[in-house]
Amino acid sequence: MFDTRSLIWEAQSPKDDVRKAAEARLIELCDADASRVFVEFARVSANPNEQLPCRQFALLALRKLVTMYWSPGFESFRGQSTVDIESRRIVRNILLQLCLDDEQVGKIRNGASYCVVQISAVDFPDQWPELLTEVYNAILKHSLAAMRLLTEIYDDVISEEMFFEEGIGLETLRIIFEVVSDSRASLEAQLAAFDVLRCCLVQMSAVDGSTTTKRKEFTFHACKEILRMWSEFLASNSVSSEKLHLSARGKVYEGLTLLKNEFSRKIVASSFGRELKALTIRDLDTAAQIYIDMIQENLDQEQLKAMNEYTVHVLEFLSAICDLHFTQEELESVLTSLSNLCCLDNNTTEQWLEDFNTFVSKETGLVPSFTIRDQAAEFMASLSDSDYSVALDLMLNELSQIQNFNEGWIFNESLLFLLQSLLLNECDTMEPVDKLLDTLALLGDIFNHSLPCIFVYCRVSLVIPKLLEKFMDNIPNVKNLVKDFLFVSLDYALSKANTVIRSAALIAFTYYAYFAELPSVLGPENCLQIQEKILGLITEIFPESEDDTDGVLMEVLNSVIDCNFEGASKETVCHTEFNLVFAISAKNPSNIQAAVESQECLDKLLKRVDSKIYAGFWQVCFPPMLNVLSGSAEISFDYSPLLSLTLQFLVILMKRKPEDEILSANICNNVFEPLQMVLNSSKDEEIIQLATEALGYLIYNTETSVVLPRLRSIINILDRLLSPEVPDEGAMNIGSLTVTVFSKFSDQIQDLIPMILEAAAIRLIQATNISTTQNLLSVFCYVTCADAQQTVDFLFSTTIDGNNGLMLVIPKWLESFDVVRGEKRTKENIVALSKLYFLNDQRLASMKVNGDLLPHESDIIITRSKAKSLPDRYTQVSAYQKIVKLFISELEFRGKHQDPQLLMAGTSMNFGYNPLDTRTMESTEEGEGEDDWEDVDGPLEYEQLKHYANEADDSGHEDLDEECLNGILRHLDSRNVQELLVDFFKEVASKNVSGFQEIYNSLSSNEREILSQNLI
Structure with a gap:
């Protein structure tokens, strides 16, 4: 009891x-x-x-x-x-x-x-068959609780088979139709019924061409009845400001959008929208009239919220049926409605005026809420070519008829917002130049007048660059217009002590920087003036900036840094940029967007400075950075956003030292001790990662003689990082640091290299983190390229946990090759593994490693969950055969995925002439000689392959011999991955290196065909 x-x-x-x-x-x-x-x-x-x-x-x-x-x-x-x-x-x-x-x-x-x-x-249904019967009976009595429960059951319990084959879908739809058509049913009941209906629609949206005929027929007839019901509901109820009514109609439009976007056209004909288009446009017009009354009467926010949600659903449906095209009269009606619906309400304007950060967040799309304006912008962007042209003409005409921007500013600002949204449409059109110039002149003239509200100025600042970008190929002398409007908007912003206007001008600057190559468009003198104005605006507003605005300011700074010129005035501008990067990021180090942008800014800025400016930067930033590092010692360098950001900046400062120069002894003396303290004390993975990376760049970019006195401390740091004390994620950069130490102090640490290599081998074998594994492999790539035979001998003579080191490291290396990422790392591994292959070492030739994955052998059906519990089984192949198979797989991958840089270079030629990009473009010569090409029908026999490989000896490529594999050297830059692999296979095929003929004959038909296609 x-x-x-x-x-x-x-x-x-x-x-x-x-x-x-x-x-x-x-x-x-x-x-x-x-x-x-x-x-x-x-x-x-x-x-x-x-x-x-x-x-x-x-x-x-x-x-x-x-x-x-x-x-x-x-x-x-x-x-x-x-x-x-x-x-x-x-x-x-x-x-x-x-x-x-x-x-x-x-x-x-x-x-x-x-x-x-x-x-x-x-x-359900076996042990509780009466569940839905009781729920349905309650629904027929208009129980809201029952309908909510049914919605939850649909979300978590009802399967497609239950819905279609067991009659649950049919019975549910019958109940829904009955409730919605019942004149006694309340709006609450109908609204709840629409929620259940959406669950049914989601089930039916899965019906496609591969679905059974019975399901298709059921869905076809169900959708037909649903459309009829919705049409009657919309036609029999006019739009009102009552919240429940708006919610119910909104659910209908939400469902209509689902039908249009998610259902097969064979189930729901795309033309169904045509029958509802006129009704939808009328609903939008009514909603616009009600909305204007609401904002003028300052109704409560709950009503505005309901209207917002309803109108968003109406516009979603209109956007979905844009492919049906609109007549000019329909577009006029829609645009008139939108110009009302996009008017700012008092609550929004007051919020923006009180806190400009809210304006920045909304304008840059960083606010999670979705408003009528957002959906209106999507509608404008969805218009077809012909509708876009008509809409643009209508809007420019409407704009030209505004005699006085002082009158009805909310409507004027709304019209400008819609124009800005329309300009984001990807359709192209040739507008008359005179009309465009008149529009630009009208907009520019606004800055000469005093208006009752700042938001028109803000919107004009944002619209002009979008207009120039859209029609830069049409507008004559566009570079001068860019310059003039930039100066006008920035000067106006500087003349007004208003953070909203200033933030709008900064956002507009990013628009200009996006489409115009500003240094070439403006020239050095004008560019410098623009930079000074932008930096002045940032300096004025950043003390009050918060959250999203800090990230936006960093984005602006990024574009300002792109405009840096060489010259006497550069130092002042660079120092201002540098100070702002540190000042803004330090305000809130946990702001991820600002932190990421600030690192990009710093990296870009340091690429373009000389040693004098770099030294000035260092004098400014190191004292506060040292304070952060010293202060963190009190908590054993545990994670904090500020410590993390400080180390990220330190990594960039150590990495981006002035070109062709080294870091000074003073910098080394300043930095080494704090980094040593971090790496000897911290247990946080991210902090250890960053400090390791910073130390690696410090050692690499400093004169050897300056670092040499600290060699014992460096070895101690390596010892800790290679030990189990540091978790996998913390050791992600230990490989790079080890290679740097080997390359910098090879003569001084000859006696210690075996100990370090053994520790690196143990760490590699135990590593589970992919990035850590890749980084550790770089150590073995380095020593293998330096002396492959000595590396194999060392590993073979090393015992790790009672096992031969070579038998542990090589399988882990080969298993990890597929996850190696990045051009440089891939090339390092290819060159190093090639060196191992050319050794023809019997210990490697006889070593068995995992080859291809084998399917599970069983008469039992293996489910996905069951498969996870079963161990993977592989064929067993020699290490050399595995290297060949890996290289062929990489060749296949490279064939399917072009080099992104080559792809971008090729694509950029199709962008057309950009009048705002005055950088020279190297011309390409047509017909400079075509490569001989021979089709390959299937894989070649080995002798044929050898013949083609021998023919290729005079192709101009250097053999993959000792010289080009001596270290991870200059050849890494001269040949891409595919060329390295092709050269490897040409040599091993022509000389039958390490029994390549036997390996080739053991390959699958697909592997031999890939190799054949690449060698011919």
């Missing part, structure tokens, strides 16, 4: 020991007799005389216990005691009645619903 109520209260006790004891007691009771516990808790939850916290806890406990004691169908089922059949019936009935009671307390009803859905996932 147990006291249910006492147990429940104790389980909610604020005293930790009392609560844990009660929870343990509850599990003990369930293990002994789960049926009784479940029935008692269910009765407590349904007892209106019990206190609400008690009832809530009973449901919460049931929610957790169901998965442990109800059925083996749950993963966490304990098996100690199972709820018996009669107790299940009692519990299900109690919970279901709670769910279906519209008068029940919401928290109780929701808690019971969760349990019902859980239980139905394992009991």
Whole structure:
């Protein structure tokens, strides 16, 4: 026996020991007799005389216990005691009645619903066949609770087979049609019915060409009836400002969009939108009139929110049927409606004026909310070519008729917003030049007048660059216009002490920088002036900037840095840019967008400075960086956003030292000790990663004689990083650091290299992180390219956990080749593995490694979950055969995926002439001689392959011999991956290196064909 109520209260006790004891007691009771516990808790939850916290806890406990004691169908089922059949019936009935009671307390009803859905996932339909019958009966009585429950059941329980084959879909649709057509049904009931209908539509949207005929026919007829029902609903109810009404109509338009976008045209004819288009445009017009009344009367935000959601759904549907085209009259009506619907309400303008950060977030698309304006912009961008041309002409005409921008500023700003949105449409059109120039003149003249509201100025600043970008091929003397409008908008922003205007000007600058090559368009003198103005604006507003705005300011800085020129004035501008990068990023180091942008800014800035400016940067930034590092020592260099950002900046500063120069001894003296403290003390993975990378660049870019006195400290750091003390993710850069130490101090550490290599081998074998594995492989690439034979001998003589080191490292290396990423790393591995192959070492030739994956051999059907528990099985091949297979696989990959840089270079030639890009473009010569090409029908026999490989000896490529493989050297830059691989195969095929003929004959037909195609 147990006291249910006492147990429940104790389980909610604020005293930790009392609560844990009660929870343990509850599990003990369930293990002994789960049926009784479940029935008692269910009765407590349904007892209106019990206190609400008690009832809530009973449901919460049931929610957790169901998965442990109800059925083996749950993963966490304990098996100690199972709820018996009669107790299940009692519990299900109690919970279901709670769910279906519209008068029940919401928290109780929701808690019971969760349990019902859980239980139905394992009991329905076999053990609980009456579930949906009871729910349907409640729905017919217009129970909102029943419809909400049915929606949840559809989301988690109803399968496609249940929906189509077991009649559940048909019965559900019948109930929905009945509720919606019932004149006695409330709007709440109809709205809930539409939610259930959406669940049905999601089920039916999966029907496609491969679906059974029965399902197709069912879906076809169902959709036909749904469209009829929706059309009647829309036609019989006019738009009103009442929230429930707007929600119900919004659900209909949301469903219509789903039908248009997600259903096969064979199920739902694309022309159905034509029948509803006129009604939709009328609804949009009515909504626009109501919206204007709302914002002028300052109605509460809940009503505006309902109108916003409704209108978004209407516009979504209009966007979906843009392929049907609009008449000019229809477009005029839509644009008139949109010019009203896109008017700013008082709450928005007040919010923007109070905090310009909210304006920046919205204007740059960083706000998660979705408004009428956002959907209107998508509609404008969705217009077809012909509709776009008509809409643009209508809007330019409307704009030209504005005599006084002082009157009705919200409508003028709305019109400009819509024009800006339309200009993002990818359609091309040839507008008359005179009309474009007149429009630009009209917009530019606005800056000469005093307007009652700043938002027109902001919108003009943002529209002009979009207009220039769209029609830069049409507009004569466009470079001068870019210059003039840039100066006008920036000068105006600087003259107004308003952060919204200033932030709009900065955002507009990024638009100009996106399409115009500003240094060449403006010239050095004008470019410098623009930079100074932009930097002045940033300096003014960044103290008040927050969150998204900081990232946007960094984006602006990025574009300003792109404009840097050589010259006497460069130093001042660079120092201002540098100071702003540090000042803005330091405000909130946890701001990921700002942190990422700031690193890009710093990296770009340092690429273009000389040693004098670099030294000036260092004097400014190192003291505060040292303060951060020293301060972090108090917490053992545990992670903090500021420490992470400081180390990221330090990595860039060490990496981007002035070209053709080295880091000074002073910098080395400043940096080494703090990094040593971090790497000897920190246990945080990210901090160790960054500090390792910074130390590697410091060593690499500093004179050897300066670093040499610290060699013992460096070796100690290597020892720690290679030890198990540092987790895998923390050791992600240890390979690069090791290679740097080897290359920098090879003479001084000859006696230590075997110890370091052994530690690196152990770390490689144990590594599970892909990035760490790749980085450690660079160590073995380096030593293999330096002396492949000595590397093999060393590994063979090394014992690791009782096993031969060579037998552990080589399989791990070959298994990891497929996940190597990056051109440089791939080439390193190819060159190093090629060196191993050319050794013709019998220890490698006889070593067996995993080859191709074998299918599971079983008469039992292997499910995905079962397959995960079965070990993978592979063919066994020699290490040399594996190298060949890996190289062929890489050749195939390279054939399917062009070099991105080559692809971009080829594509850029098709962009056409850009009048704002005055950089010279190297011309390409046509017909400079075509490569001889011979088709290959299937794989070649080895002798044929050898013949072609021998023919290629005079092709101009150097053999893949000792000279080009001596270290990871200059050849890494002279040949791409595909060329390296082709040269490798030409040599091994022509000379039958390491038994290549036998390996070739053992390859699959597909592998031999790939190789044949690449060698001819």
